[in-house]
Amino acid sequence: MLHLVHPTPGAHADSPSHERAGIEAIRLAALEQYEILDTAPELAFDRITALAADLFNTPISILGFIGAEQVFFKSRHGLEATQASRGEDPAAPVMMPWLRAEFANGFHAGVPLHDPDGYELGTLCVIDRRSRQVDEQQMRRLRALGSVVTDLLAMRLAARRALAQAEIASSEVDHRAMNSLQFVASLLQLQSRASASLEVTQQLLAAANRVLSVARVHRTFSTQEAAGRVPIAAHLRRLCEELSTSVGSEIRLEGADEVDVPKEQVLPIGLIVNELATNARKHAGDPITITFRRLAEGEYELCVLDEGPGLPAGFDVAATGGLGLGMKVVNALVAQLQGRLTAHPNPVGRGSCFKVVFPVA
Ligand SMILES: Nc1ncnc2c1ncn2[C@@H]1O[C@H](COP(=O)(O)OP(=O)(O)OP(=O)(O)O)[C@@H](O)[C@H]1O
Ligand SMILES: [Mg+2]
Incomplete structure (x- = not known):
């Protein structure tokens, strides 16, 4: 028998279908910010699924993120599959058809992973091929592990945003440096015109040219999208x-x-x-x-x-x-x-x- 513990997007099952489609679009947009779908396995997440399997003494544990059509397994412990198809039924848990097909007489317990606005991003679950019971303490621990995942996601998002801010600030500095250097070059060019000596004029123009070449590099930096x-x-x-x-x-x-x-x-x-x-x-x-x-x-x-x-x-x-x-x-x-x-x-x-x-x- 399958034990399905966590609620899923079926929470919106009573809403009209166009409303559900709207909510789903916002949910997907929220998930996309994390840039996690279809990415390579990562040790931090693999450690979490390994620990979840260990806590429940199950052979399988999955950390999945719910894409438009598939649930993508960011980490899978004890399993070859890399994704599961989403169920069509909005009232049923998201991986239900896949779980039924793969583990007909098995056991499954999971916790949903929500973003700070309450949108369901994915699930952390443990699976066994045979039926079994879970106690409340185990579920509490699984929820705590789920929170570790969402905390990790939030921290990565904050770090990415901070980096983007720093890149903008850095290109502003380069833009200002370019303007100042162009100004200095213009001053040198003006001064070169004021000189009666050809030698001095040429020296000043050469200096203006060198300053301009530094300004050009700062202009390139100021227009780069990717820092570094x-x-x-x-x-x-x-x-x-x-x-x-x-x-x-x-x-x-x-x-x-x-x-x-x-x-x-x-x-x-x-x-x-x-x-x-x-x-x-x-x-x-x-x-x-x-x-x-x-x-x-x-x-x-x-x-x-x-x-x-x-x-x-x-x-x-x-x-x-x-x-x-x-x-x-x-x-x-x-x-x-x-x-x-x-x-x-x-x-x-x-x-x-x-x-x-x-x-x-
Ligand atoms: N492309 C080149 N073809 C022929 N000779 C060159 C070339 N580049 C440099 N030289 C020789 O090397 C010398 C040194 O070049 P360098 O750039 O140090 O001084 P400059 O060009 O004479 O003066 P400055 O760069 O200080 O305005 C030059 O005077 C020239 O004789
Ligand atoms: Mg020279």
């Missing part, structure tokens, strides 16, 4: 378009792998591209090509190529003492990425190729 990582190909594509306009050369992005790069690596990547592309424009000329790919060894490779006259004789990429500010900045950023910087002739036969290889963070 940035789709690098899209970021570099936009950077190349803007650099093309600002340096007045065609800067192409070729074959960039669609990989997500951690935020902390995106700033140095953007600034390195800015320096090397500016150098290519200044010391070589069009066309300038950027490539970015993920190497098999768990490393990224960033290249800036030009087809100019090539590097001066005796050029040493790491000898920052004898070079200008640009290569000093690039070397410092490469060190920040824990990478290696090399300079070679461009494989096309003309010009140079600056290559940065650095580990995936």
Whole structure:
């Protein structure tokens, strides 16, 4: 004989069907917030079903969440099945037909899991293939375990919401940083116009350009939906378009792998591209090509190529003492990425190729 202890959505059985459909839609929406349906098993929940089976001394225990058509088993102890079909009858407990079919002469005791608004999300139950009795103390313990599940769900939901809030706050900070840096760049550009010396004008414009390249990275961060990582190909594509306009050369992005790069690596990547592309424009000329790919060894490779006259004789990429500010900045950023910087002739036969290889963070 089946002992069915918990009440189910059958509580609304007397309501008209359109009302039931409305309640069910709200219930499903409430459940969806927890992002638990069709997810992988998790140790925390498996521990709870194992404990429930142990408390009742039953071979089977299930933690199920009630989806639109199926009851999804988030955790199942002593059972292969991963889900059960929901019963059609609104007056009957939700897993009744499945239980009848699977455990015709067995025993089943369960507690419903409600969200804070009272919507039934699922059930924690114990099952035996043979008939048996339960006492009130066991049921009290099963209810307590059910509360542990709903507490866990509530905590995870609160953590996810806090993270979403933090992401919004972080993108606001990036947005403000971008605005401030753009303002500083405009000031430097204005000041460059006021100078009578060509040398000073160029220095001020170079400084404005460097500040703008930091601003661009903050703009990318401020528009990222997922905190932590940035789709690098899209970021570099936009950077190349803007650099093309600002340096007045065609800067192409070729074959960039669609990989997500951690935020902390995106700033140095953007600034390195800015320096090397500016150098290519200044010391070589069009066309300038950027490539970015993920190497098999768990490393990224960033290249800036030009087809100019090539590097001066005796050029040493790491000898920052004898070079200008640009290569000093690039070397410092490469060190920040824990990478290696090399300079070679461009494989096309003309010009140079600056290559940065650095580990995936
Ligand atoms: N793409 C390139 N092609 C040829 N020579 C280059 C290239 N990039 C850099 N160099 C050489 O390396 C030198 C050092 O570059 P670096 O960026 O440090 O200084 P800069 O560009 O001269 O000045 P700054 O960057 O401080 O405005 C350059 O002066 C140039 O001689
Ligand atoms: Mg330079």
